[in-house]
Amino acid sequence: MFFEESILKRAQKKELVEVHFHDLHEYSLTRYGSVDDYPYGGGAGMVMAVEPLANCIEKLQGERRYDEVIYTAPDGEMLSQPMANSLSLKENLMILCGHYKGVDERIREHFITKEISIGDYVLTGGELAAAVIADTVVRLIPGVIGDEQSALGDSFQDGLVAPPEYTRPPEFRGWKVPDVLLSGNHAKIEQWRMEQAIARTQERRPELLRESSKA
Numbered sequence: 575m576f577f578e579e580s581i582l583k584r585a586q587k588k589e590l591v592e593v594h595f596h597d598l599h600e601y602s603l604t605r606y607g608s609v610d611d612y613p614y615g616g617g618a619g620m621v622m623a624v625e626p627l628a629n630c631i632e633k634l635q636g637e638r639r640y641d642e643v644i645y646t647a648p649d650g651e652m653l654s655q656p657m658a659n660s661l662s663l664k665e666n667l668m669i670l671c672g673h674y675k676g677v678d679e680r681i682r683e684h685f686i687t688k689e690i691s692i693g694d695y696v697l698t699g700g701e702l703a704a705a706v707i708a709d710t711v712v713r714l715i716p717g718v719i720g721d722e723q724s725a726l727g728d729s730f731q732d733g734l735v736a737p738p739e740y741t742r743p744p745e746f747r748g749w750k751v752p753d754v755l756l757s758g759n760h761a762k763i764e765q766w767r768m769e770q771a772i773a774r775t776q777e778r779r780p781e782l783l784r785e786s787s788k789a
């Protein structure tokens with residue numbers, strides 16, 4: 575599974591991050607371990623019940639201080655690189671994966687400190703959203719990805735998409751690597767990369783340039 579095979583797994587092995595999973599069924603009050611119930615007022619789908627969730631969140635909060643209790647939902651704030659940067663500076667994050675039709679609103683009102691959407695589409699559950707959030711946050715922790723500079727050079731870190739990259743060979747089927755990259759002139763290479771990043775952003779994600787001129 576994702577958490578076991580990825581960069582996240584390596585980060586856990588290196589003890590740069592701890593990831594714990596909590597099974598809400600263990601906090602269920604019913605004989606069958608159910609964690610959802612029919613919505614008041616009727617309608618299709620089930621709602622995650624307030625009691626098991628509150629019990630689980632409070633037990634965890636009794637064990638450590640959480641900087642954020644995050645709920646994944648399509649109506650949350652859109653995940654962005656600045657948001658990931660800020661979350662990566664926190665000590666402890668709890669992520670509640672939304673499921674079924676949603677959670678009892680009282681959980682959102684009384685426990686959740688941040689609601690995050692990973693995009694304008696609906697997933698069957700919040701697990702994938704939680705995995706996306708965890709990946710984008712954990713990779714920013716120093717030491718998690720090999721090259722410290724690499725995360726800083728990512729697309730979006732400076733409000734631009736990344737410039738094109740090449741590796742050996744310098745020519746393949748007549749397709750050449752741009753001369754400047756082979757020149758050894760670092761100032762020129764940096765200038766070329768910046769120009770490419772701006773041109774690409776203009777072409778592919780012009781709204782990013784408008785957003786950064788607003789900030």
Ligand code: ADE
Binds near residue numbers: 647692694697700
């Ligand atoms: N749960 C269902 N859809 C979601 C989305 N787009 N983002 C976060 N959580 C979700």
